[in-house]
Amino acid sequence: xxxxxxxxxxxxxxxxxxxxxxxxxxxxxxxxxxxxxxxxxxxxxxxxxxxxxxxxxxxxxxxxxxxxxxxxxxxxxxxxxxxxxxxxxxxxxxxxxxxxxxxxxxxxxxxxxxxxxxxxxxxxxxxxxxxxxxxxxxxxxxxxxxxxxxxxxxxxxxxxxxxxxxxxxxxxxxxxxxxxxxxxxxxxxxxxxxxxxxxxxxxxxxxxxxxxxxxxxxxxxxxxxxxxxxxxxxxxxxxxxxxxxxxxxxxxxxxxxxxxxxxxxxxxxxxxxxxxxxxxxxxxxxxxxxxxxxxxxxxxxxxxxxxxxxxxxxxxxxxxxxxxxxxxxxx
Numbered sequence: 383x384x385x386x387x388x389x390x391x392x393x394x395x396x397x398x399x400x401x402x403x404x405x406x407x408x409x410x411x412x413x414x415x416x417x418x419x420x421x422x423x424x425x426x427x428x429x430x431x432x433x434x435x436x437x438x439x440x441x442x443x444x445x446x447x448x449x450x451x452x453x454x455x456x457x458x459x460x461x462x463x464x465x466x467x468x469x470x471x472x473x474x475x476x477x478x479x480x481x482x483x484x485x486x487x488x489x490x491x492x493x494x495x496x497x498x499x500x501x502x503x504x505x506x507x508x509x510x511x512x513x514x515x516x517x518x519x520x521x522x523x524x525x526x527x528x529x530x531x532x533x534x535x536x537x538x539x540x541x542x543x544x545x546x547x548x549x550x551x552x553x554x555x556x557x558x559x560x561x562x563x564x565x566x567x568x569x570x571x572x573x574x575x576x577x578x579x580x581x582x583x584x585x586x587x588x589x590x591x592x593x594x595x596x597x598x599x600x601x602x603x604x605x606x607x608x609x610x611x612x613x614x615x616x617x618x619x620x621x622x623x624x625x626x627x628x629x630x631x632x633x634x635x636x637x638x639x640x641x642x643x644x645x646x647x648x649x650x651x652x653x654x655x656x657x658x659x660x661x662x663x664x665x666x667x668x669x670x671x672x673x674x675x676x677x678x679x680x681x682x683x684x685x686x687x688x689x690x691x692x693x694x695x696x697x698x699x700x701x702x703x704x705x706x707x708x709x710x711x712x713x
Contacts, residue, residue, distance in 0.1 A: 393538055403537040403545065410533040410546040411553045418557075425527045426561055428509045429460065434481030436462035437508075439470065441495050443544040444487040444551065451485070451555030458559050459568035459640035470507065476500060480507030484492065488512070489531070489547045491519020500524050513551055531552055534698055552641035590677060592701030593710045594691045602627050602698055609645065609652040612637045621703050623688045626661045631697045633690055635661035667692045672702060674712040677702065 429436060436455055440448035448464055455462035463475055467486075478484065486496050491514035500521065503510055510523035515532040522528040531554050537545035562568075595601075601619035603611050605628055611653050616625040617638070625636035637657050645660050665691045668677055677689050681704060691700030707713050 386500060404584070406535065406537040407546045409497060409547045414531070414550055414557075416553060421425070421527055421529055422557070422561075425511050425529055426565065427465045428511060428527055428566055429483050429558070432481070432483045432510075434479050434483070434628075436483045436485060437459055437465050437478055438462055438487070438555075439465050439467050439496065440487035441467055441493045441712055443548050444489060444493070446549050447552045447555065448485070448487045449561065450552060451487075452480070454556060454559045454707040458561065459566045461538045463629065467493070467499055470499045471495065475502055475506075478503060478506055482506075482508045483511060484508050485511045485513065485524070486521055487514075487551055488519075488521055489551070491516040491521040493521070497523060499530060512606065513554060513676065515547055515550075540684040588674040588710055588712050589670070590668055590672050590674055590691055590700070590702070593706050594670065594702045595713070596700045600698065600701055601625060602631075603637075603657060603708045604629070605656075607657050609650065609655045609657050611660050612657040613642070613652065616642075621688060621701055621705075623701075624657075625665075625690050625698050625701065626657055627698050633665065633692055633696055633698050634658065635663040636665040636688070636690060637661045639686060665690055667696070669693070674707060674710065678707055678713050681707075 392551045398703045431536045433633055435454070438448040439445070445464075446464065452462040452464040465477070470478075471592070483595045483631055486500070486666065487497050491512065499519055500510065509527075509530065510525045512521045513531050514522050515530075516522060516529060517530055525676075531547065533539060533546040533550050536543065536547060571638060575592075601615050601621050602626040603615050603624055603626055612624050612626075616622065616637070623636055626635040626637060628634055635658065637660065641660060641662060645655075647674040648660075648708060650660070666680060666684060666686065668680065670691055670693070681687065681689065688701065691702065693699050704713075
């Protein structure tokens with residue numbers, strides 16, 4: 383048995399190798415930019431006209447890239463799934479119909495497993511898009527649309543392991559997915575519906591109304607209240623602030639923990655000082671239908687920790703702070 387050396391490369395050499403790999407792969411992707419042409423637009427049109435599903439397939443490393451392309455398309459508004467070409471030739475071709483589009487990945491364009499099923503795909507009437515590094519290959523010639531993913535060289539020093547070529551194919555697949563996303567008008571709400579789980583789903587699906595404090599939990603005092611009344615409300619409701627409202631409950635201002643620190647420096651009498659004289663007027667507010675993620679962005683942008691929620695008439699209907707967002711796992 384051949385034993386391979388496990389000698390660890392010196393740090394400078396390892397960094398040089400890593401930088402060279404990244405440069406080669408970056409150059410491979412950059413080269414695709416100048417080669418994009420009408421073929422890409424035709425592929426886009428074929429997929430947009432598809433009334434069935436997009437099937438993506440490939441062998442070996444190309445198969446891994448095909449799986450990722452299918453997953454990206456599915457999550458961005460283009461229903462797609464991966465089919466292994468070996469499984470396809472043993473029964474899975476039955477799931478492919480004339481309404482589908484078949485995207486085949488093979489750098490050589492001569493993958494035996496793919497070439498075995500190509501005639502059947504064509505007979506079924508499904509459209510065939512190929513992504514190869516060889517425009518003269520059998521797969522490229524059989525395709526309705528061929529996308530050129532050729533690279534000058536692999537990042538592997540032996541030129542054997544698929545590296546730059548798989549990176550180029552992946553980038554081309556991403557370009558297709560994002561162009562399709564734009565053409566279909568796929569937006570944030572659409573994206574949220576296909577990502578309901580985990581932190582991404584929470585960020586995209588949680589609205590202000592879902593987590594805001596309201597009713598008895600809502601901190602507020604009338605404009606004629608004294609500072610002592612405001613402090614009691616802040617302490618009682620535990621949000622770190624209180625809203626100041628008029629008789630119609632329209633927001634006039636906000637009095638926060640930060641305002642309290644500044645008030646202490648002035649040594650004012652809390653029992654005789656009206657809260658309106660020391661509040662922050664015209665505070666930043668948000669509507670209940672806004673995404674909770676928007677609150678996070680506003681809090682970070684303006685360095686604030688609380689937010690008032692108002693209706694269309696600017697009447698106070700809710701409040702929330704950074705702790706509420708953390709508890710809801712929006713951040």
